[in-house]
Amino acid sequence: MKHHVGSRWGAAAAVGCAVWGAAMAGPKIDTSEDRAKTDLNPGLRRIGTLRPRGADEITGSNWTLGCETLDRDFAVYDEYKEYIVPLGIKTIRLQGGWAKTEKVKGTYDFAWLDTLVDDARGRGLNILLETGYGNLAYAGGGGFDLAGGFPTSEEGLAAWDRWVEAMAKRYKGKVRDWAMWNEPDINKKHKPADIAAFNIRTAEIVKRVIPDARIAGLSLASSSPKLLEQCLQALAEQGKVDLFHWFIYHGYEFNPGKSYQNVEELKATLAKYSSKAKMRQGENGCPSETATKFALSGHPWTEFSQAKWDLRRMLGDLGHDVESAVFTICDFNHVGREINRKGLLWATPEKKVEKIKLAYYAVQNAVSVFDDTLERIKEPVAGVMYGQATACFAYRSKTAGQALVALWDDSATPDNAFVTRPAQVTVKGLAFQEPVWVDLVSGGIYAIPAERIVRAGEFTIFKDVPLYDAPVLIAEKTLVLR
Numbered sequence: 001m002k003h004h005v006g007s008r009w010g011a012a013a014a015v016g017c018a019v020w021g022a023a024m025a026g027p028k029i030d031t032s033e034d035r036a037k038t039d040l041n042p043g044l045r046r047i048g049t050l051r052p053r054g055a056d057e058i059t060g061s062n063w064t065l066g067c068e069t070l071d072r073d074f075a076v077y078d079e080y081k082e083y084i085v086p087l088g089i090k091t092i093r094l095q096g097g098w099a100k101t102e103k104v105k106g107t108y109d110f111a112w113l114d115t116l117v118d119d120a121r122g123r124g125l126n127i128l129l130e131t132g133y134g135n136l137a138y139a140g141g142g143g144f145d146l147a148g149g150f151p152t153s154e155e156g157l158a159a160w161d162r163w164v165e166a167m168a169k170r171y172k173g174k175v176r177d178w179a180m181w182n183e184p185d186i187n188k189k190h191k192p193a194d195i196a197a198f199n200i201r202t203a204e205i206v207k208r209v210i211p212d213a214r215i216a217g218l219s220l221a222s223s224s225p226k227l228l229e230q231c232l233q234a235l236a237e238q239g240k241v242d243l244f245h246w247f248i249y250h251g252y253e254f255n256p257g258k259s260y261q262n263v264e265e266l267k268a269t270l271a272k273y274s275s276k277a278k279m280r281q282g283e284n285g286c287p288s289e290t291a292t293k294f295a296l297s298g299h300p301w302t303e304f305s306q307a308k309w310d311l312r313r314m315l316g317d318l319g320h321d322v323e324s325a326v327f328t329i330c331d332f333n334h335v336g337r338e339i340n341r342k343g344l345l346w347a348t349p350e351k352k353v354e355k356i357k358l359a360y361y362a363v364q365n366a367v368s369v370f371d372d373t374l375e376r377i378k379e380p381v382a383g384v385m386y387g388q389a390t391a392c393f394a395y396r397s398k399t400a401g402q403a404l405v406a407l408w409d410d411s412a413t414p415d416n417a418f419v420t421r422p423a424q425v426t427v428k429g430l431a432f433q434e435p436v437w438v439d440l441v442s443g444g445i446y447a448i449p450a451e452r453i454v455r456a457g458e459f460t461i462f463k464d465v466p467l468y469d470a471p472v473l474i475a476e477k478t479l480v481l482r
Contacts, residue, residue, distance in 0.1 A: 024082045026345065026353030036361035036442045038304065040418040042466035044437055044446035048481045052361075053368045055085045056124055060372040062318050064128055065089040066283065066328030070116060071097025071132055072145060075332035077116055079353045080345055084123065084329065087344070087360065088367035091126040093282070093325060095182065098163050099135045099144040105159070108166055117174055129171065130179040130219065131164060131202055146334075147186040150198050157201075164202055168209035177214045178206050179248060179282065183221035192227065195220075196234030203243045216280055217244035223251025225265040232273045241273050246323065248282035252295035256284075256312040257391055257410040263320055278323065284313050285327030285342035288357055293337050299413070301341075307362040307441050308414035308470040310344075312391070314366050315406050315440075315471050319376065319393035326363055358441070362470075365443040369473070369480060373398055381430060382407070386423040386467060394430065397479060403430040404475035409468055420466035425474060427460045437466065438473035438480055445481055448474070 033049045065087065069075050084092065094116055101108050120127055134142020140153020142160070151160045168178075180199045184190045195218060203215045218231055228247065235241045249266060253259045266279050286309035291297040301309075310326060317324035331343035333351055344363060346355035377394040382405045384390045391410040396403045405427060418441075435453065437446045454461040462474055473480065 025079045026083075027356055029083065029086055029356060030361070034442075036307075036358055036365070038358075038418045038442050040420070040439055040442055040444070042420050042437065042439065042446060044448065044466065046444050047436065047447050048445040050365045050368050050438065050440075050443035050445065050480060051482050052086065052364045053088050053371075055088055055090045058088055058090060058367070058371045060090060061088070061367060061370065062324055062372075063089045063314065063367065064091045064093050064282075064323070064325040066285070066325055067092045067116075067120075068095050068130075068328055069332045069334070070112075071095040071100050072335070073100075074334055074351075075330050075347065076351045077119070079347065079351060080330040081119060081123075083345060083353075083356075083360070084120075084125065087329075087364055089326065089363075090124070091128055091177075092120055092329075093128045093130060093179070094120075095130045096132040096167055098132060098160070099137070101167075102135060102137060102159070102163055105137055108163070110167070110170055113167075114170075117171060121174060126177065127175050128177045128179055128216065129167075129175045130182055131167075131206075132182065135159065135163075143187075146183065149187050149189055150181065150184065150194065161201070161205060164205045165209060168206045168213075172210050176210070176212065177216070178203075179216040180219045182219050183250065184219065185227060186221050192230035193234045196231050196238070196240075200235065200238060200240045200243065203240075207243060214245035215243060216246040216248045216282065217277075219248045219250075219282055221250045223249045223259060223262045223266060225262060225269050228266055229269050232270065236273055242276065244277050246278050246280035248280050250281070250283045250295075252284060254296060254299060254413040255410070256309060256316050257389070260316060260320055263322060267322075280323045281317050282325050283327045284325060286310055286313075286359075287341040288343075288346070288359065289341050291338065291341060294334075294340055294342075302416050303358040304416040304418075305414040306342075306357065307359040310359050311362050311366055311440050311471045312408060312410070312414065312469075314363070315370070315393065315408075316391060318370060319391065319406070321376065361443065362441045365440045366471075369404075369438075369440075369475075370395070374404075377403075377430075381428050383426045384423050384467075385426075386421070390423070390467070392425075394427070396430070400478075402476035402479045403427075403432060404473050404479055405430075406471050406473050407467065408471045412469065414469050418468065420468045422464040423467040425462040425465050427462070427474075429458050430460065432460055432474075432476055434477040435460075435462070435474050436477045436480065438475055440471045440473065445477075
């Protein structure tokens with residue numbers, strides 16, 4: 001698990017983080033025991049609730065939080081900034097916004113981005129800054145929004161270079177992690193060689209200014225191993241693969257678990273070209289209602305299925321050793337298209353936050369448990385008898401060795417039901433002193449009856465474990481009940 005805020009790059013953390021309960025533009029965060037309400041009844045005795053932990057209480061974790069589209073004014077940072085630290089994720093993704101910064105040729109106004117960077121650092125957050133899109137102020141300056149083309153003219157490319165350099169110089173010492181142009185493969189004019197060339201051009205500027213910058217390359221919408229290989233081949237031909245610390249893919253699936261065959265192929269493909277760089281999931285989220293545009297559209301999503309989907313993506317990525325993004329903190333009004341409802345916060349067309357969605361609390365629950373004090377047990381130590389496809393991953397505390405197993409019904413797209421079915425879970429080589437059952441959507445912690453636990457040598461068998469299509473845990477009580 002990554003995303004530490006180091007001494008140099010996180011110096012602003014000492015300034016202090018946002019205080020929970022500070023003045024919020026929208027509704028106050030619920031901290032009660034039943035803040036995440038569902039119809040779940042696992043037939044067990046509830047003994048507690050997961051306690052949320054803010055980003056200031058967590059040293060590091062696997063996740064990045066999307067705070068995108070501010071470069072195009074599709075959302076308002078002040079509407080949601082007070083919700084970031086209480087969620088618990090320490091790294092946020094921002095987009096640079098050339099068109100917003102250089103509205104008049106040769107004149108940069110970074111005030112809007114300064115405000116975001118300085119505020120985020122003041123809250124102790126790490127920043128992944130995406131270099132973003134083009135600028136219509138220049139002929140051939142590229143498109144300023146999703147699917148816009150790269151700059152193509154000599155004037156446009158030179159202006160791009162100047163802007164990237166100016167941005168890197170301005171945020172040197174403040175931003176270490178950078179990402180390339182978002183989803184270039186959506187524009188079918190961009191061939192793999194074009195994507196590679198533009199990535200090299202941009203990354204070399206950042207590296208010249210910030211030699212220890214960590215750069216995420218490609219930022220592909222697709223999770224196609226073939227496309228990744230084509231791009232890596234083009235980078236390798238120029239000897240430039242090692243410019244990049246990560247390579248980003250997106251790739252949405254209605255059933256999150258359907259992604260992982262591609263993910264493992266992506267990792268294997270990258271390993272042929274680099275022993276250092278890692279794959280990174282850079283943008284994934286689920287709508288909270290039916291959408292007609294964007295990823296995962298045309299399905300009757302609700303806040304229930306969104307919360308389940310987000311958790312399955314987060315823990316699926318964690319279980320496959322891939323750094324991962326939660327897209328996104330707040331709904332945003334994509335002008336000319338529609339409101340993108342993948343936010344953890346519900347916003348009006350006027351960009352006002354009016355509701356905290358169930359997914360916010362579900363993500364908060366996951367982050368409170370899965371920080372970098374846990375390590376994944378890579379050898380198979382847990383098996384599930386259930387009758388349908390399941391996902392199952394085991395973890396232990398790096399210090400005290402307490403164990404937990406995360407599992408869920410992985411057979412289909414998440415639905416709106418909270419009806420469990422019994423499973424038998426066999427765990428080998430992990431000692432549980434006082435195991436409990438945890439529902440990550442609601443955060444509820446439940447006692448497991450002694451008669452459902454059978455110990456036989458190095459095996460522990462858990463009988464009639466309630467299971468459904470959202471992640472649940474069998475965990476040592478001291479790991480989750482604080």
